[in-house]
Amino acid sequence: MIRSTIITVVFTIVFFILGLTFWAWSSPEVIATSPVGAINELNPALTVLIEVIIMLMAFIFLSVTVINLRLALTNIRAGWTDVIVLLIIIAIVTSAMFGLFVGAATVVLSLGFVVYLYLLQD
DSSP states (O other): OHHHHHHHHHHHHHHHHHHHHHHHHTSTTTTTTSHHHHHHHHOHHHHHHHHHHHHHHHHHHHHHHHHHHHHHHHSSOOOHHHHHHHHHHHHHHHHHHHOHHHHHHHHHHHHHHHHHHHHHHO
């Protein structure tokens, strides 16, 4: 359980760092010389897709981390409130970093993961 938690914490940190990097590269001062500017020249929708996927993966690994930590520390499974609070936090962070469209797309895909977690319970 602890090994799994360490792995998910590492992946959560990696995806948050990737998200912060994309956010920094998207600033008006550096976008012309950054990889985000090069991706925008190819296809602007590709940048949005990458941002959504990065934040979706951050949500997935963060929620698995919280679920594993709660089970390891208290021997009680995490409740739905924990997962929903994480969903709200990811929605706020993503909307603040990348805009409302990327935030909404991330929430929709993250809800798909929440439904998957619900279906795993049965």
